[in-house]
Amino acid sequence: MSKRKMVRVVFEPGGTELLVPAGTLLSRAAAAAGYGIETPCGGMGICGKCKVQVNGDPSPLDSNERRLLTEQEISQGFRLACRTKVSSDITVHIPPESLSRIQKILSQGVLRLCEADSRVRKVYCELDQPTLNDERAAFERLADCLAHRQLNLRPNLNVVRTISRTLRDAGYKVTAVMYEDKLIALEPGDTTSHCYGIAYDLGSTTIVGYLLDLATGRELAVSALMNPQTVYGEDLVSRISFASTQEKGGDILRTAAVDALSRIAKALARSAGVRLENVYKATVVGNTCMTHLLLGIDVASLGQSPYVPAVCADITTSAQELDLPISPEAPVVILPNVAGFVGSDLVAVLISVEWEKDGRTRLAVDIGTNGEMALLHNGKTYVCSAAAGPAFEGAGISSGMRGSPGAIDSVVISDDVYISTIENRRPIGICGSGLVDAVAQMLDAGIIDESGRMLSPNEASSLPEAIRRRLIDGERGPEFILVEKRHSGTGKPITLTQTDIRHVQLAKGSIRAAIATLMRTAEVDDEDLSEILLAGAFGNYIRVESAIRIGLIPSVAREKVISIGNAAGTGARLALLCEQEMQTARELARKAEHLELAVSPDYQMELMDRMMFPKVRAPMH
Amino acid sequence: MSKRKMVRVVFEPGGTELLVPAGTLLSRAAAAAGYGIETPCGGMGICGKCKVQVNGDPSPLDSNERRLLTEQEISQGFRLACRTKVSSDITVHIPPESLSRIQKILSQGVLRLCEADSRVRKVYCELDQPTLNDERAAFERLADCLAHRQLNLRPNLNVVRTISRTLRDAGYKVTAVMYEDKLIALEPGDTTSHCYGIAYDLGSTTIVGYLLDLATGRELAVSALMNPQTVYGEDLVSRISFASTQEKGGDILRTAAVDALSRIAKALARSAGVRLENVYKATVVGNTCMTHLLLGIDVASLGQSPYVPAVCADITTSAQELDLPISPEAPVVILPNVAGFVGSDLVAVLISVEWEKDGRTRLAVDIGTNGEMALLHNGKTYVCSAAAGPAFEGAGISSGMRGSPGAIDSVVISDDVYISTIENRRPIGICGSGLVDAVAQMLDAGIIDESGRMLSPNEASSLPEAIRRRLIDGERGPEFILVEKRHSGTGKPITLTQTDIRHVQLAKGSIRAAIATLMRTAEVDDEDLSEILLAGAFGNYIRVESAIRIGLIPSVAREKVISIGNAAGTGARLALLCEQEMQTARELARKAEHLELAVSPDYQMELMDRMMFPKVRAPMH
Secondary structure: OOOOOEEEEEEEOOOEEEEEEOOOEHHHHHHHOOOOEOOOOOOOOOOOOOEEEEEOOOOOOOHHHHHHOOHHHHHOOEEEOOOOEOOOOEEEEOOHHHEOHHHHHHHHHHHHHHHHHOOEEEEEEEOOOOEOOEOOOHHHHHHHHHHOOOOOOEOOHHHHOOHHHHHHHOOOEEEEEEEOOEEEEEEEOOOOOOOEEEEEEEOOOEEEEEEEEOOOOOEEEEEEEEOHHHHHOOOHHHHHHHHHHOOOHHHHHHHHHHHHHHHHHHHHHHHHOOOHHHEEEEEEEEOHHHHHHHOOOOOHHHHOOOOOOOOOOOEEEEHHHHOOOOOOOOEEEEOOOOEOOEOHHHHHHHHHOOOOOOOOOEEEEEEOOEEEEEEEEOOEEEEEEEEOOHHHHOOOOOOEOOOOOOEEEEEEEOOOEEEEEHHHOOOOEEOHHHHHHHHHHHHHHOOEOOOOOEOOHHHOOOOOHHHHOOEEEEOOEEEEEEEOHHHOOOOOOEEEEHHHHHHHHHHHHHHHHHHHHHHHHHOOOHHHOOEEEEEHHHHHHOOHHHHHHOOOOOOOOHHHEEEOOOHHHHHHHHHHHOHHHHHHHHHHHHHOEEOOHHHOHHHHHHHHHHOOOOOOOOOOO | OOOOOEEEEEEEOOOEEEEEEOOOEHHHHHHHOOOOEOOOOOOOOOOOOOEEEEEOOOOOOOHHHHHHOOHHHHHOOEEEOOOOEOOOOEEEEOOHHHEOHHHHHHHHHHHHHHHHHOOEEEEEEEOOOOEOOEOOOHHHHHHHHHHOOOOOOEOOHHHHOOHHHHHHHOOOEEEEEEEOOEEEEEEEOOOOOOOEEEEEEEOOOEEEEEEEEOOOOOEEEEEEEEOHHHHHOOOHHHHHHHHHHOOOHHHHHHHHHHHHHHHHHHHHHHHHOOOHHHEEEEEEEEOHHHHHHHOOOOOHHHHOOOOOOOOOOOEEEEHHHHOOOOOOOOEEEEOOOOEOOEOHHHHHHHHHOOOOOOOOOEEEEEEOOEEEEEEEEOOEEEEEEEEOOOHHHOOOOOOEOOOOOOEEEEEEEOOOEEEEEHHHOOOOEEOHHHHHHHHHHHHHHOOEOOOOOEOOHHHOOOOOHHHHOOEEEEOOEEEEEEEOHHHOOOOOOEEEEHHHHHHHHHHHHHHHHHHHHHHHHHOOOHHHOOEEEEEHHHHHHOOHHHHHHOOOOOOOOHHHEEEOOOHHHHHHHHHHHOHHHHHHHHHHHHHOEEOOHHHOHHHHHHHHHHOOOOOOOOOOO
16 A cells, blocks of 8 residues: 555634545535535536635636636635645635534534533542541532532432442542433533434435534535335335234334444544544434334324324433443433424424525425425414335336436437446436436427327437337337446346336326425425525435426526425534524424325316426526 | 121211121121221220210110210210120211221311222213224324313323223223323223222231222221231341342342232232222332342342431332333332331321321330330421331340230239230230330339349348249349249249340330430420320230330320321321322421431430430329
């Protein structure tokens, strides 16, 4: 292994220094130093949100930077952190607007507020040793010390059980760990600099955990796992059925989820070099079914109409009760749900974008197997969920696949068909964002019409020759060849069938009809929307123009559509750090008006309409 | 079995009717009807506290009643409830001053206050069934119903886990059980009339449980067991040693205590015909070591100087966590301690007598192996404990025994020696109260002098012949025969030896020196004492004149000394019923000044003095 040159990067504000290998991306170095930088485009160099001011000599400007930075900015040393590599020692100043929301809370002078606001607090105490003239009980001795700092302390049986021995063995120099006014741990010596928390995004497919320093808000590690419950049921309905009908089904699913959270906790601790017993708080967001299963709550009622959850209020339990391998008395906070199919993950999305910050009309859409969405208008939030089916996750499509290496993720049709794949591997299938692209391009090329009908080969005489040759008669109607056999990684051509197009129409129709129903209920027109926020992996990678072209989202100006990445995870992190954010989550969950689409005549009508593709090209940027 | 005549008794106030067998004691009938009557003398007919007014024709007046009731009272139909038997239908009016303190709280118009004040509340709710137009979660559906009654409800995971099914199976007609604002149980149908609690007095020798109706305060059953921990160590020191040195010693002792509490709970439920799952709260009082062991708290620090407890603050845990077979989420409240050897049992004694009610100077003494005592003077409470040794429990005395059938419990010496025994069985030994009587009488008769020295047979010429014959030369000095061989139930004479007298001197000296030290610290003289309260079994049966004669307690007028029975149990019951009493317990425990006698030069000096017996006869009634 050749030795790589190491260079020094100093970040301002804060002055944190870091040694990194030459060639490291600035955005990665910043993350490693604990600075979260806004990268809504996922580091593709297209949103221009990650501007930083560099003093030194990094890699040359690339084409994206030339396009997104003004002459004046370039002369002042501004760069895009996601496009710039470090080649020698430099100083990087991160302007407040480029810091991520979590980081902003921390940097805008409220770091101390946040520290108090996780409600976890560590206090180092040097206590007097007991004597016959000072026989205060061990707990009261500690409580008296904290009372001098204006802190009230309540005993906790599990800690009190061993408090006398802990104090004695530590020579009466200990660190008390408090959650609110409860003593949740007691450690020998001064351990105040080790105070961590984990925010979990418990998805039905993927579980992500974030390890944060509760004192500074810095993110120390991220770790993800497939949800092992998938083994017992791919989708929610089959897991609910497993839990309700299988003997100990609920237990099996609960244990699977807990195991995954535990493995993530261990991976996070290992990766950041911290000890699990120094993790004193966790938050969890997820859809209602996922968090019910995690808590061992009976989910049978979620499996049958009217799909009523057991509880919407947030629940606080303990690591010990949940069987997580962090500090046993650590509170584990599950954020509130809104309804059976509108869970705390959507609530977390809302707090991540400061949902009610300026009262403008906003739409947030999180597309998975279920589309969950929220609309804010005139101070009121409307939410609903629509069963989109798995088409956008690549399932149910003849050549569909998840967004993994080899998946077609973008399609251009002009004189011929041009594709790109994830990691530039040989194509083996098509993922959600590729599918949306393909359908949009096929519409524009006239390969399918507004009703979704695909031309038969003999109707295609007006198309360019290369395109026409790709239209074939398949077993069940026309088929369009995206990738010919000789270019395919599977040894077979990759095609879209008429049935695939119908699946896309159903999926996008149900999402779009749900959006339309929300907007109709709130009396909102397309032009009222100040922005459309797309959450989740699909929302992150989709090409906005294509989404508008196929009519998946309302037709608004391109710049009003913002991909917000894993916003649910961001919400979980905010709730971990700030009780105020948790309070906001409670209020949003309680106030939100849930529309039940199953009984909405509007929705049924919209669904018929929105299956169609828009007639005219939507306005483009 | 001959059929016994049943008669009807009506109790006022309240009008409760009861059918009882003819010949039933009025005090027992009152208890069965749920009226607690003051019987500080233990129903011996000597204190006159249990006066009731009878309309009807009960058993004839006995000699005690003639002595304790005035002519006017007799003409008005007043009787002593503990001496009067029912022979035909009667109405009994219980004056407020004869109701026990618990009952007083209930009868003095604050019954509703008390009901709310156990903080346990049952509310019957008829909920709307969920529909597609009303998809509120199960918990929120219930919470909304309670919100209509101005009750805020917090979810509790263990109840929420099954809430959907419980609601559905119950047809949405349920009873919510709340502790404070937490949902602790949910039951089908209307079960509001079943709401019980248990108050435990966890003694190192005996454990007593009281089953109370939390809504009315009525006592439904009492049950007691030997503390099974006795197997692992007779006294506290040996149990601490067992817990600290034996592998899993603490666990073994904890389990033994929990088992006993569980068995008592089952016995109480069976005896009162109630279901254990309808018991929603428990309180526990006991000495610091007992409650630490029950909670699984490490007691090693209680076994070595400076004898520091782990915690003094009150602890609330749950039945499930403690493994008690009552409603799983029922709170179990352990009252606060003052110090390592001044536990919540003494605190409970203090609340049972409204310790600070009128600010007069009072002394309370609870004598067991340890004497624990409290002195109130000028608004300040001083407490201490003294290791009396087991003499007053009959241990360490050559003929000593516990206060069980056949124990000599009183002694009179005049021309000869006259004794009585418990249940009038043939004498087999002497218990604490008999021992105090015997020593007092031997002092008055001149058989022992103020230094505790027993006359030898040849010094006894001035004594009556029958007495003189009882003085013999034993193996280790003089011995006094209380019961001759022919009258003894053991086939051997029952004697007191010089060594026995020395044990009594040590025991009473340490108690009396502790009292003297408290009084010296508080600058209190004998005449300042408005009353001396004697708690516990020993305090209940002891003859006050004898206790004063041997110098066990300060020499005050007979009527100032009041036996208050199992006052610790009464305190536990009050804390169960009334959060206000619990708050008083917290304040008393926190404010009390604990004197550590081991470092008190006063105590050492007093101890030398107080071993002696008082020179002159104390003033008698």
